[in-house]
Amino acid sequence: MTRIARYAWFTLVFNVGVILLGALVRATGSGAGCGKSWPTCQGEVVPELSGSTAIEYTHRAASGIALVLVAVLVVWVWRQVERGEPARSGAVLSLASIVGEALIGAMIVLAEWVGDDASLTRVVAVPLHLVNTLFLLAVLTLTAFWLSGGRRLAPRSHPVVWRWVALGGTAIVLLAATGAVTALADTLFPRDGSDLGATGEAHFLTDLRLIHPILAVLAASIGWWASGRVQAPRTKAGKALPILVGLMLMTGALNIALGVPVWMQILHLLLADTLWITYVLVSAQALQIPVEVGQPA
Numbered sequence: 001m002t003r004i005a006r007y008a009w010f011t012l013v014f015n016v017g018v019i020l021l022g023a024l025v026r027a028t029g030s031g032a033g034c035g036k037s038w039p040t041c042q043g044e045v046v047p048e049l050s051g052s053t054a055i056e057y058t059h060r061a062a063s064g065i066a067l068v069l070v071a072v073l074v075v076w077v078w079r080q081v082e083r084g085e086p087a088r089s090g091a092v093l094s095l096a097s098i099v100g101e102a103l104i105g106a107m108i109v110l111a112e113w114v115g116d117d118a119s120l121t122r123v124v125a126v127p128l129h130l131v132n133t134l135f136l137l138a139v140l141t142l143t144a145f146w147l148s149g150g151r152r153l154a155p156r157s158h159p160v161v162w163r164w165v166a167l168g169g170t171a172i173v174l175l176a177a178t179g180a181v182t183a184l185a186d187t188l189f190p191r192d193g194s195d196l197g198a199t200g201e202a203h204f205l206t207d208l209r210l211i212h213p214i215l216a217v218l219a220a221s222i223g224w225w226a227s228g229r230v231q232a233p234r235t236k237a238g239k240a241l242p243i244l245v246g247l248m249l250m251t252g253a254l255n256i257a258l259g260v261p262v263w264m265q266i267l268h269l270l271l272a273d274t275l276w277i278t279y280v281l282v283s284a285q286a287l288q289i290p291v292e293v294g295q296p297a
Helices: 003-027 051-080 086-110 120-147 159-188 204-208 211-227 236-257 262-286
Strands: none
Touching: 003 051, 003 120, 003 159, 003 262, 051 086, 051 120, 086 120, 120 159, 120 262, 159 204, 159 211, 159 262, 211 236, 236 262
16 A cells, blocks of 8 residues: 555544544533634633633644645645546545535534534534535545545446445435434433423424434345345455444444443444445445456456
């Protein structure tokens, strides 16, 4: 593997770490740790680090490093990769999406959709933020895949596979979006009976929690059925995919049984991000331009 390919995979892994830090901010209610201040924290470049301020500041610092890593990746790719290669497009899209991450994060902070805020706008903003995050992970994965020797994607050469890939990808994104809403509900209204709003009535978020586990079981069942019609590539990623689905279901059930502790939420999200990256990788392997006779694989 070339140095640039290793760097691309490292950048992807680092961004997963940043996402997990973001989940820690949400799960601990530390989103308001820097106050209504961005990109500074409490109006300072380096504030006094303690409690929620330390958690939020660490996430912001890691996000800044991630942005620099992606920017370096873009420059490196454009200097070393020939014009017309898909890795160039992947790198540029990675930069655009991580800039989008920063802008969405800024909007959430400045609008104060953090802490104990349970407004409808926050409920809408959280899954939209997650969709952008999944796009970032997808384009980073594809960039690393192409830099590691993967061939250009050719959906028209694999029409049946492409339809299933698109359907499965859409299902995972929707499932992840409902998971983000469920995680927000678990943070604002813990599953200990204290899930009532200020009026003494159950908040609508507590009802939405039911959607995610139902969709998870349904999606896993459909995926198992579809796997018999579209054979995943016999690669390490292809073999890991069903294992990850099983782990997601088990940790999801255990998360609820344990009362959604922070560490289990982080573990569940780590598996979710790993599942998404693996799915994108398997899909890319299945949709590559077919190898012609006599052409090296």
